Amino acid sequence: MYHRILRNKKSQVTTLIGCLLILLLVSCSEKGNQKKQSTNKEAKATSYPSVAIKMMNPEYELSVPAELKPYEQVVVYARVEGFVKQLYVDLGDHVRKGQLLAVLEAPEMNQKYLSDKSTEQKIFSDYQYAKQAYDRLADAAKTTGAVAAIEIDRAKSVMESAKSAYQASKAGTAQSSQLQQYLRITAPFDGVITARNISVGALVGSGADKPLFMMAQGNKLRLSLSLPEKHAASVNREAQATFTVSSQPGKTFTAHLSRTSGLLDQQDRSLKLEFDVNNSSGELQGGDYAQVKLKLQRKNPSYWVPASSILNTQSGTYVMTLNDQAVKRISIKEGIQLDGLVEVFGNLSVDDHIITKPSEEIEDGKLTK
Structure with missing residues (x-):
């Protein structure tokens, strides 16, 4: 009995010691976990590189697409109505400024000019007669009482009226003469004929919408491109562009900035740039697409x-x-x-x-x- 009681006490002590050990281990584990979490948080907080x-x-380089355009390009129409009498150029011909391209004929225009010229001569004769009459009366009026003052005034009025009529007639004749000059179609600048739309005998002029010719300047070209908005402030007035075209593989060309639009285009939010390209050798063609490389730099x-x-x-x-x-x-x-x-x-x-x-x-x- 005594031994049984002693065993029970030993068992209780052992159980108590075991519970204490378990509590101690749990406490140490929790402290370790808390310390580890704290350490992890600290490491996380201070580990942001x-x-x-x-x-x-x-300075940076930007590559953008561009287009080579003729420096000047125009559609040539006839200013007056008439028939094509003679053609002097054809597709692909190089012409100089002022060169005769075609001649029109309009017989009624010639008749009007002759009529206006004849009317001008008659009115000029009337003016000359009125002037001579006034001059005679003015000379006679130097003698006191020879001519009434009202007669001199009347003669002066007739002379001035005739003079005005002569000037109006002269202007009308000049207009008819100028219209005759429009029968001669000339080149507005040095260039090449890119299209010929008429033949001899065709009716052209204000009653016909068809142009006579299309002309373009080929010895000087415009390299035109649109620069995105975020690069617009990086353009230098002395900027130089290097570009290539697919028709000339392996060749690189250069051009200097000539002008900008100054304001962003409201449609695509871009700045328009133009570079003048000397093409006196005829190596490049207007209308080619180009790939341009620009060196840009911010102002600040x-x-x-x-x-x-x-x-x-x-x-x-x-x-x-x-x-x-x-x-x-x-x-x-x-x-x-x-x-x-x-x-x-x-x-x-x-x-x-x-x-x-x-x-x-x-x-x-x-x-x-």
Whole structure:
């Protein structure tokens, strides 16, 4: 009996010691877990890699499509109605400014000119007679009482009226003469005939919509391109373009900036650029498509960050700054890209450090130390 009681006491002590050991192990495990979690949080809080933001103004190259156009291009119409009497040029002919291209005939126009000229001569004779009559009366009036003053006034009025009629008639004759000049079709500039739409005997002029010729200037071309909006502020007035065309593989051409539109096109939000290209050798053709390379540079330095540091979310585009162990999300707009860096615009400063691998799980605020 005594031994049984002793065994029961030993069993109870053993059980109590076991419970105490279990409680001790559980307590140590919880403390270890808490310490491990705290350590993990601290490691997580201090493990965001970051780099200093860069302020740079690099020169960069941009490749854009363009078009080569004739420097001048025109559709030649007849100013007056008539029949084509003679043609002097054909498709592909090179012409000089003022060169005769075609001659029209309009007999009624010649008759009108002759009629106006005859009327002008008659009215001029009337004016001469009225002037002589006035001059005689003026000479006679030098003798006191020889001619009444009203007679001199009447003669002067007749003379001035005849003079006005003569001037009007002279202007009418000049108009008829000018219209006759329009029967001769001449080249407005040096160029090449790119289309001939009429033949001898065809009726042309104000009653017909068909043009006589199409002309283009080929010894000088315009290289025209549209520059996207985000690059518009990087254009230098002394910019030089290098370009290639598919019709001349392996060859590179150069041109200097001649003019810009000055304002962005409202349709495609682009800036129009034009480069004058000397083509006196005839090597290039107007109408070719070209691939242009431009060297551009901002007028002022801007902020640049690694491409991996930009966070794109449904709410917008951001970078995350890490300054004095504090995280802050900054809304930005992207600019150009260059060698793994991206130009950004936003509420940033030169002292900012940028988290290189941001995520939406990172919250703004102080990091736990």
